[in-house]
Each structure stands twice: as structure tokens, then as C-alpha cells.
Amino acid sequence: MKKWTAALSMFAVISSATAAMADITIGVSIATTGSAASLGIPEKNSLVFAPKTIAGQKVNFVVYDDASDTTTAVQNTKRLISEANVDLLIGPSTTPNALAMVELATEAKTPMISLASGKPIVVPIEKRKWIFKMTANDEIAVGAMVNHMVKSGVKTVAAIATDDPYGEAKLKPFAELTAKHGIKVLMVEKFKKTDTSATAQILKIMSAKPDAVFVVAAGTPSAMPHTALYERGYKGKVYQSDGAANSDFLRVGGKALEGGLVSASPVLVAEQLPKGYPNREEALKFAKAYEGKFGPRSTFASHMWDALKLVETAVPKALKKGKPGTPEFREALRDAIETAHVKGAYAVFNFSPTDHSGVDVTGIAMLKIVNGKWKLEDYAKFK
């Protein structure tokens, strides 16, 4: 009897050892250089918090830079799938690159967790079986802003947007939601991220005297129209989209941004959230860990943090159904992600077969810029 248990335990050790031989491989392709580097660099920073092992399995990360370039993103994906034989893809940072990678991941039946925000990444759902994203859909972000406009009695609004997919993605739900709430959009002006001045567009907007101006740009370029409004003495409300919400935007815009309103993840004001807000606890944990190492927190860093948390939740379930490196494991991992409920730092994610973004209205709050800092202005009702 003793011999038999000894043999059995030997067998258990050996089999767990062979199982450990097949490590979990996660492929990461993000933009650490190029125009979207301000998104990719904090995302890469967060990778230091990646778990070394999950449920006793070693986890290997293969990290590539897509240089903010769509062709490179496609090449990276091909290499990750065929050479590194990854079980899961994380990335990319930007919507155009994500759309280019979606087909490849679907073809290879490899689950992909996008850090970019565009809604078409996970819609239509029947074509996006393998794709998930860690960000709120545009209509949730824009919806929070339009609700705030209604509450504060805004009747007319003008928009100034960058002429890129980011601007288009925000303007579409903006047009729909303002029409629904009876707010009149007077005009939509365009500018480029590299422009040296937005004075002309701002003059045109101000001559129409809107109650509010909506600035649509990702990152620091959103500061330029805002500054021009300030310099021309605009008295109405200025709204910024969620892409503006980072500390560099505050630094570049300086005092011109005072009183500006931004729809963004509550992670930025974790300390000010009421007790019991869905993502408060995890956001505080993330803020403490990230700021101890890299300086001010950023929502982009929280996307990677949450993606890793999602992986940690899903992998143990999937391991019961297959060995890493096999199609069965990838399939099981996809199924596990699709039913995962994760309390993340950016938001609470409730994935389901019909929703691969999983973020509800609590994922976006309205922030106000006061004394160069974020102040919680308004937040969604929560349970």
C-alpha cells in the first residue's frame, strides 16, 4: 500500500513536471514607439506587474513593438502566432492596428485582448468571437458627457475634432446622443495633432456662440484647442473626451484648462470615489503599485493591469480543459474570458457572449480640472 502511494505521488510529480514543460505563452504587441507611444509606454510599464506563474504554470511573455504602424502590427501578430505559438494575444494600443489584427487572431483561433477602445474591435459580435477589449465603448464615454450637458442646461454645442479614426469614432455617438436629448450641434471643425495653431477654427466656433465646446483628441493634442478657447476668452463649458485624460495633458495645458470637463475612467480619481464604487478598491491598489514605480497613473497603464488580471482569472479555468500550446487550451481560454467577471482598476468587467467589452456606465465618470488636478464632478449610479 505504501509503495503504491509512493508510486502514485511519483507519477503526480512527473506529470505535473511535464505539464509545466508546456508553459503558457502570451504575445504582446503594443506601440512603444511612434505616434501612439504615449499609450504604449505606460502599457509596457504595467507589464512589470505580470504574474510569473498562474496556477503553478510558468507564464512567458513575448513583447513586440508595433511602432504605431499597422503593417508592423500585422507582422508582429503573424510572428507571435506562427513562431512563438502564443496562447493569447494582448494589444495593440490603437484602434486601426486592432482592426488589422482581428482577422489574423480569428483565423488562428487565438483569443485577443485589445487595449484600444474603438467599438468596431468587438462589434459585430458574431465576427468577433475571439476578440475582447479592456475599454468602455464610445457611446458610454460620450453618453456620460451628454448626460452632464443635459444636467447643466447646455442647449447648443460645437465640436472640434482631430481628423483621424479617433475623432470619427467619438463624433458618431456624439451626433446620435445629442440629437436624442435635443441638444443642437452647431458645427464640427477639424484639426491635426501636429498643427501649431487652432486659432482659426476656434474663432469660427466662437462666432457661433455655442453653450459648450466638445474637444475630441487623444492625449496632449487636445490641449491646443482648449488653450485657444481660453486665450480668446471663451466663457462657456469645455468638454474633453476620455482620450485626453492623462497627466501630460494637464501639464501641457496648464492653467488654460481650469474648469474643463473630461469624461474618463474613475481610476484617475480613485481616492475621491464614494466607498463601495465598483472599481474603487482595485483602482487604489493599481494607483499605489504604479505610482510607486513610474510616476502619475494613466488609464492606458490600467488597461494592461486589467488585461493581466483577466488572464489570471481565466487561465486556471482553461487549464482544466487543455494543455497550454494546444488549440483546446486556446478554445477553453476564450470560453473562460467570455464568462469572466473581473473587478479591474479601469472599470468592472462583466464579459458575456453578447458583450466583449464588458464595461457598463460605471466605467466612465465626469471629471473636472481644478487647480491642475482631476476632481470628481459626477458619476453614474452604482449598486
Add this chain to the structure above:
Amino acid sequence: MDSSIFLLLAQDALTNGAIYILLAMATILIFGVTRITFLPQGEFVSYGALTLATLQMGKVPGTVWLVLVLGVVAAIMEAFRLQRAGLSREIPVAVVKTLIPPLVVSGIGYVCAPLNLNLGLQVLLTIMIVTMLGPLVYRVAFRPIADASILNLLIAAVAVHFALVGLGLLFFGAEGVRTPAFSEAQINLGVLTITGQSIWIYVTSIAFIGLLAYFFGRTMYGKALRAVAFNRNGARLVGISPSLAGTLAFALAALIGCLSGILIGPITTIYYDSGFLIGLKGFVSAIVGGMASYPLAAGGALLVGFSESFSSFWLSAYKDVVVFTMIIPVLLWLSLRSVHFEEEE
């Protein structure tokens, strides 16, 4: 559109136009003297603004190390060149001569960066560091192929552009900066508010045009540069060194670029890659001047500034299309008007 909006747009156009004038002059200067279509001119603009911003934070800017590394590379190249020419005895002197200026500049930069000097001294420091980059870039990237065709030089310039943009990302990070204004003063003229910064831009632009006119018209070095621009071989025959002229032209171009960057830093956000588009607009202005005429290029720069400002007002989505489409009629007119001549060699 009423008259006050017209005035405000014109003011915006003038401010941008003044910067394009400076950059167009630098582009023409380099093209004339070295035949290089120097696309990376804009990188000096972003390096200038970003170096100043880094100094403001009390950190040592990456450009200090770039000066040092390029200096060492230049010295090694110089040693190799002399050895291959069989002039080994001249190597020590040449190496020391090549190394000393970059060593001194980067040394001063390294020591002074954490001192939190006042704005004026930081500007001087920035100008010193970035201006030093000009001759070094010329020495390392262009002098060995100085006699290549215009097309080869253009390709080398494109390579330098990518290298400098990549290094810019490495040194300064992906995010933009705004540097403090030279003066917070404001003058109100009816609807117009003229900021102290835009006055600085106008004054610097005009002063620089005057200085360059004096330099080319009255000084020996300036005349030597003009001689090289006019006829390289002829200039060589009368004892003007084309490589010295190239070095001088690049130093001036880097100085102009750096100054432009420092001047627009407070009125717009500068990223590591913003220089390119600004430089390109200077380049378009230079093309309007036929890559040869300074006054025509200045007119071109104002044209670019005005069309940019007014097209942003009417057709903001097509602004850059309007600006860059301007090249086509200009090129057509230039090629119809001028006598076509074959490139030398």
C-alpha cells in the same frame, strides 16, 4: 467673416509665417551651399523646444549625449580619413580639433543643466547645444558623400530625418511640451491682443533676416558661402573650402531651427515629431522661392502662413491639402519659366 476675425486670422498667419520664413532661409542656405535638400531642418525645431523644456525640468537633455557621441564618431571618421589619405602624422591634431568643441559644449551642458539657471541662460545653453549638432550631423552623415548626386544626398537626408526623429523619441519621450513664454506682456489694439511672445517672434525673424543680409553681403565668410552656392568648383579654385562652407551652413541652419523651436515652444505644443511638418512648410516656402531666392521664399512663407490660417477657418478638414497643393502650380510655373539645365557631373 467680419473684419475682427480677418485681423485675428491675419495675426495668426503672420506669427506662423515668420517661423516659416526662418526655416525657408535655412533650407535655401543649405541647399545652395551643399546641394542637400535638408528635410531634417524641422528636427532642429523640435530639438530646440524639447531641449529647453528638459533644461527647465533641471534634467540633462539627451541632446547633450548626442553631441558627445557624434563628436567621438566624427573624430574617429576624421582619423580614418587621414590615415587612408596617408597623412597619419596629422591625426592627433585633427582628432583633438574635432573633439574639443563637442566636448566643451556637452561638458557645459552636463554641468549647467541641474543648476536651474534663469530662462535667458537656459535659452543660450539650448542654442549652444543644438547649434553644435548642425556641423556634427554634416560631418558624420554628409561630408563623406559631399560629391554625390542631389538624389543621393536627398536619400541620406531622409535617413538622417528618421534617425533624428527616433532619437528624439528616445531622449524626450512621446509626450509634448510647452515652454514658458519669454514675456507675459500683452498689448491690446482694438480686437487684437498681441502677446509678448508673438512680438518676440516678429522681432527675431526680422533681426535674423537683417543679420543674414549683413553676413552674406558684408563679411568674408558670408561671401565665401555665396561663392560656394554660386559655383562649387570655382570657389574651390580660389581657395574656399567647400567642407568649411558646409559646416558653417549647417551651424547656421541648426541655429535658425533651434531659435524657431524656442520661439514657438510657448505658443504651441511641441512633440518629438512635430518638427517635420513645420520644417516641411518651411520647405514649401523655399520651393516658392525656387530654392534660391531669399525674398521670394519669404513671400512664399507668408503665403503658406496665410493660406494655412484662412483654410483652417473655412475648410479645416482640408487645411494641409490646401497648403501642400500650392506647390504644384508653383513648380509648374517654375519649370515652364526657367531654362532647364542638366545637373553637373
